[in-house]
Amino acid sequence: MSKRKVMIVDDDDVFLEELQGVLSMSGYEVVPFSDGGTALKWAKKEHPDLIMLDIKMDGMDGFQLTKNLKRFQATVRIPVIAMTGHFTQDEHVALMRKCGMETCLKKPFNALDLLTRIEVILSLNGKSKTKGAGWQESK
Secondary structure, eight states: OOOEEEEOOOOHHHHHHHHHHHHTTOOOOOEEEESSHHHHHHHHHOOOOOOOESSSOSSHHHHHHHHTTTTTTTTTOEEEEESSSSSSSSHHHHHHHHHHHOOESSSOOHHHHHHHHHHHHHHHTOOOSSSOOOOOOOO
């Protein structure tokens, strides 16, 4: 069985490297990007199983990237997990739903919680376009 492919997009190189390590050690094929434009081009060609992205990035932010991903037939069904250290649930849950994000994790988050959330989303994704937004605060 082939590894599930997870694309992560974050403009914080240290965080990107740490997250890549956690996911790789957990058996995922991880493809990291530090900017939304390059990530969008790659996703349209390679169709990852899951996309994790930072909401607040220079250039194309996470909301813009998700909106663009949901415009294309090749990427519309890929689940998106947003990550943020800046926003709260009340500020952005409506925007998350409108863009098509499955859930949002508040940084810093627990690696085991992240892995559980990924497995749930991948198991639920099936044929459905989106399962609705959720929010997880770190404990």
